[in-house]
Amino acid sequence: MKFSACLAALFGAVFVFLPAAAAPVDAGHARVELISERDAALPGETVYAALKMDLDDGWHVYWLNAGDAGLPPQVIAQPSSDIKAGAIGDIVWPLPHLLPVVEGEIMDYGYNHQVVFPFPITIPEDAMGPVTLDVVADYLICEDTCVPEQARVKLKLETDQAEANIREGELIGKWIAKSHVPFPGEARVLKKDLNWSLSLRLDGGFGKVRSIRFFPFGHDILHPAAQPVELGRHGATVSLSAADMTDVSKPLDGVVVIEQEDGARTGYEISAVEGPPLPDTSGLGPVGGVGIQVAAWKLILLAILGGLILNLMPCVLPVLSMKAFGMVSAVSSGHAGEVRRHGIWYTAGVLVSFGVLAAIIVALRAATGPITLGFQLQNAPVVAILALVMFAVGLWLMGMFELGTSLQNLGSGLADRDGDAGAFFTGVLAAVVGSPCVGPFLGAALGAVMGHSAPVVFTFFLAMGFGLALPFLVLSFVPNLYKLLPRPGKWMDTLKQFFAFPMFLTAAWLAKVLGDLAGSGAVAWTAAGAVAIAFAAWLWQREARLPRILAAVTLALTLFGVTERAMAPAPAIGASSAYAAKYEAEPWSASQVQSLIAEGRPIFIDFTASWCATCQVNKATTLKSKAVHDFFAANDVAFLVADFTRKDPAIAAELARHQRAGVPMYLWYPAGSDEPQVLPEILNQGLVTSLPVNP
Structure with a gap:
């Protein structure tokens, strides 16, 4: 009897110090839990709580800018909550990941598997005892289809002392560290028509970079478009494709996510004003280039x-x-x-x-x-x-x-x-x-x-x-x-x-x-x-x-x-369209390439210019020949032309991405492959007609 009483007292003492969070709520495709870095906090003190979400395999939720489709999660205080809406701060958003929905056409930004959304809360000044945080997590969760879900979750905090919750505190701190920080350098964007060039200058550069991606806060750019990156001694330049009807007078705001070769990710919040490119932010070749x-x-x-x-x-x-x-x-x-x-x-x-x-x-x-x-x-x-x-x-x-x-x-x-x-x-x-x-x-x-x-x-x-x-x-x-x-x-x-x-x-x-x-x-x-x-x-x-x-x-x-x-303004014709019309081809664009890859078609891309004599010889001897025409027709090859007669930042960036400083350049994508083969500058009919149609 005495042993049972002691055991009960021991377990009672343990439960006093356990987190005050309720059990996770299964909302359908996610298990949602409200956690806190503290078990107890003093009146008037600000601490971090967080929504912890474990998602079903293949499902995802969204960042603050969902991309082309989707909605970000919200934390909505309930009337019964002791901590009211005005005492609940904004979500500290972890760095997003790319979520391709339709390759080359629809791109979302968000999270898979597990994600934790920290947010600050302030304990009421007049709190005389335990306080309850009662909120509804309202979010859209998607796989092939999207489902709106809600989960009502609660959290109780003591207010007679300040006491840490080590386990949940470490988890919340880890996810806060995954958020973006202010950019310590300088950012500038050159806006030329719909081709923008974002230059990021940071003394010493970005280190051994695997990838750089810009995630906008708004919809200034085309989300699914490729973002070729060229490194410099003190930064990098990111080529962006602007969206139609974009207000070019406003700064370009968003987060630049830099992934190092060891997998570490760092995010910088930027507000890029318009102006010429910053010095030493290019010239060292593309990210991942040799x-x-x-x-x-x-x-x-x-x-x-x-x-x-x-x-x-x-x-x-x-x-x-x-x-x-x-x-x-x-x-x-x-x-x-x-x-x-x-x-x-x-x-x-x-x-x-x-x-x-x-x-x-x-x-x-x-x-x-x-x-x-x-x-x-x-x-x-x-x-x-x-x-x-x-x-x-x-x-x-x-x-x-x-x-x-x-x-x-x-x-x-x-x-x-x-x-x-x-x-x-x-x-x-x-x-x-x-x-x-x-x-x-x-x-x-x-x-x-x-x-x-x-x-x-x-x-x-x-x-x-x-x-x-x-x-x-x-x-x-x-x-x-x-x-x-x-x-x-x-x-x-x-x-x-x-x-x-x-x-x-x-x-x-x-x-x-x-x-x-x-x-x-x-x-x-x-x-x-x-x-x-x-x-x-x-x-x-x-x-x-x-x-x-x-x-x-x-x-x-x-x-x-x-x-x-x-020097008078040139005639308004689309990039690559004139040459494409001449050679029964389609104008090149990065988004068009992604669409054709998704369709599973082989792709031949001709990067050319009317002032390039080698290009003209290749056209006359090879690309306009009956043998090549029949090969393209028999294998449903998409023939794209990137006309570099006039300056085109998107084409220049694509040339740099493949370590080329000029035209001609010829790329061959086997059916369904996103890894192109760079062909020799001098073509012949046998070389083209022997290209592998399947990877």
Whole structure:
């Protein structure tokens, strides 16, 4: 009897110190329990309570922004509760997870399995004894279908002392730690149409990152859209797709969730104001990319090899024809020193141009985020001026005007220097026109080099230029080679005039690119500019001073007028839509890719541009062939075109995600696979028709 009494007293003492929470309530698809970090609290004190929810497998509840569909849980105080609604604070939301509902179309944010929602409560100042927290947990829980559920749960707290509940207190503290904190750095968003770029700057960067995802508080962005991320030395840049009808005047508010390689997740609350990208928030390649792991010396070798192959690209051949004529002219002097100097000046022109290009890329990379090769040909005024320069060079080759005579008339004996200047200018042209032609070996190497420091970027581009200039440099320094060139004669005048036609063809090609960029009006103005340049060249041949002044004025007005017209707003056409219509394809978008993957269709994506000569060759020889057309039709292949003729941040981000710094890029998705195969830059029919349809 005494033993039974002692045992009863012992258990009674234990239950005094057990949590005052009631048993979990089974609401249907979740077990809901109200817990507290304290068993007792003093009047006026604020402590944390929490809803603890254990969900059925496959079911989920929502974050404060549910995404495309859903509702967040609510804690509703009941009339019988001693702790009223005004004493119950906001839920401390744990970091959300992505919940794809329909792949590529509907994305929700929330939680699976178990989740704890902490919230602060304040004990009434006039509490004289135990107080009860009586609330209803109101929530939407979903699997394939959604079910609204409620659970009424209660909690009793003593108020005569402050006493911790160690077990539940640790659990609540753990889930509070899973919430977001204020961002200690700076956030800024660049809003360009519906393509936004969110730059996040934090001194020292984010460490070894596995993924970065932005979760908005509102519906400013398309929730299911991919968010390509590029890292920088002091942060990262996230590419976002804005929703239609978004109020662009408001800051972009939300939580950035950063997952480290060890699985640890950190969330930062941001309010990004509009402005240019923050410095050092890009340039180290995409999250999870291998670009920053490529050894610098391998990149340099690839750059030299790629530069050598660049000599074979169609866009460079017209300039090389002009260089070949210059080399023959230099050989005609009969002096080895003249030939060597010609080769050195040509190489200098190439290297200076590639050095300037590297400087521009490094500067723009720091200021605006990811940069792609060929960006200069996405600028309509640059294309217009290049077309006129090519046309003027053609006129010079045809003999419409001679610069050498005028320079000699200056009385400073510049005949020889004119040859050097011509060689240097030829090198500049080869670099400017050739750089967008990303040949074999250069696609991956250019994507990788963006993961290195500025000195490596400069070295890479100089090595590429050295590879481009190397054949003529070797030819100029090895007498046994240049002596094989034919002897000078009358044929040289004929050859010089013949080389004018590749220049005119290049000008015509650039005019076509200009039309894609700025419309037919810009092409018409450029054609008129070409006539004006021909008129200026005709005037320049006159010995009198007045005609030459008129020629100079005509040239200046032409360049000004054409540049101004080319800067006019471009025709409003959707990205990729023009090319897609031409090649019986669909315009590319990240959401379209996800939809096609969900349908189980194979996908071929052509990242192209009208100024990319390699792209045009691949189209003519492979993508428009009957064999490839029949292969696509027989296997229900979705053919998507991403037209990069104009600057497109979404396409630039996709190129960076696959460690590519320019077009062409070709991706192949087997049926139902979300892992694409990156194809070679040079295609052939056999390669495409042998692609595996199934993973």
